[in-house]
Amino acid sequence: MIDASDLALLSSGLRSAMETEAPDGLDAALVELGWHDLLEEAPDEAVALVFGLLGETGAHAPVLNDVLLHSMKRPLGGVVALAESGLAFGRPCVASDGLDPALGLCRVEWEPLGAEALAAGRRALGFQLVGAARAALELAREHALARTQFGRPVASFQAVRHRLAETLVALEAAEAALGHASDPMTAKLGKALAGRAGLTASRHCQQVLAGIGFTAEHRFHRFARRILILDDLLGSASALTAEIGGDLRAAGRAPRLVDL
Amino acid sequence: MRVDEFRTGLRAWLDEHDLRPVHDGGLDGELAQLSRVRRALFEAGWMRRGWPEHAGGLGGPVILRAVLGEEVMARNLADPGLYTLIEVLAPTLIRYGSPDAVAFVPTLLAGEETWCQGFSEPGAGSDLAALSTRAVRDGDAWVIEGQKVWTSLAQFAERCVLLARTGGPGHRGISAFLMDMDSPGITVRPIKTMHGRDEFAEVFLDGVRVPAARMLGAEGQGWEIAMSILPDERSSCFWQRITYLYTRLDRLLAEAPAASERQIGEAYLDLHAVRSRSRLTQHRRDRGETLGAETSIDKVLLATAEQCLYDTAREALPGVVEYGSSSWQEEYLYSRAATIYGGTAEIQRNIIAKRLLSLGDE
16 A cells, blocks of 8 residues: 555655656656556556556556556566557567557567466556546637627537546446456456447547647647557457456356445 | 455355345335345444444444445445435434434434435426525525425335425525425425336425424525535445446346357446546545545546447347337436436536536636
């Protein structure tokens, strides 16, 4: 357990590194800030904090590798394939093809991930998705309050308000589920809800941001791109939902997974 | 007594005491079953945990009420809607009632009486503060004139927690009363509902005299009293409903082994979402935090999950809603109300937008 004041200090240190460092520098800066020790000592809190902040700030460092390596009990600092295609977060991080070049995706040799590593990776990506969804919501919220049409802020129109409310509902649900997502089934559920929240946020926030959100001059597009990739990695909301349905059909019962 | 100890003890007790329903599923039978379950649980002490001692309880954390509800739902011992009604009635009495009024609470917990809640009116649904039923002081009593609607179980109830206007317009002019339903001047007309279970009623109030000592709280405090129900409704009540919905998904899995994986997954995902969220809410309440606008999120998630589940059942069991006479039909139809009762889905989103997202006024 990290105590509250240490957590706040750590959080502001991490945030400022993410807001200022270039992708390659950030990987090293996180190690400087104690990422490896954190992961060893308090992995649940460390992952929730670091990945939530990566999502919110839109920064990238290839630290998902460390989460997987940690759960495989291997030395940190390497690269692990995330899919059969060999897709991985490269180290060092070099701009790549695809929808979100800043992620520095590359191809390495594939080795099937164990259930524990998969769960840890899904949980981390889930927190990052929720962070990105929160950032998109904040951008849309600010725009809705600032933008005036028909002589009033667009935030005063109920159709706009309800889209943003719907977004908050989705991301709060995902965050609640991620709070208890340490085993394979709950991690699957957490990632599916987080993917869903990300896609919901993208759809509603883009609509509320309207014209400005479609430009590459506004920051929104970065989050929209990232959300699509984060949703896809280690199982999209849609694929995991079907998988979960299959698990339930096989069990013949709906497990009650978080108890009072 | 903490959660785990309570749950283990309760489960063992329920294993030994068979309280499974033996009725035809009609409303009279459901109510008799509910009384039976309550009486047995009250006498054994389970129903008294989480309720204060001066109201006939045994004290202990409120969260135990949610655990009890979960076990009752898991065994299908009582109708979930009827079972949870005490959560929106008894706490009001306990917080605001005179000692005489509080003395009625054990009759409710023990299943000796049925109560109803006279809030909504034909002209005051979502806009509850617009209610127009009037209470006028006459000596040592208040004289009530007006009409209530959507009053669950009014035709069976011995008592009613009633809101009426004692002052001017708006929130401040409202007061709350505990009214005896056998008072002269009360006419109850059950409402035929689309799902075929006539648990709601209209209540006509024509010069009904309620003793002044039966006012709950002070004059003009009715709105505060009505709003104070929210934490109870949004915690224990919701948890019970959620756990009930899990039993329906179990039933669906048993009856439709070839249902679409994607649809089953969606239904389960929605349930897991509201369960995870509600768990946090129960624990926040247990720690003594004040629950407020953020519980509108729980409400939206619950209504969404409920409707998704029954939509899935309709697709996975073709014709069961349209042509059969199984309980799926009634339950499916009732699920359509999930986005209407207890504050519509639109009102919840308005609250989220204004209070949680600070989007200003409409």
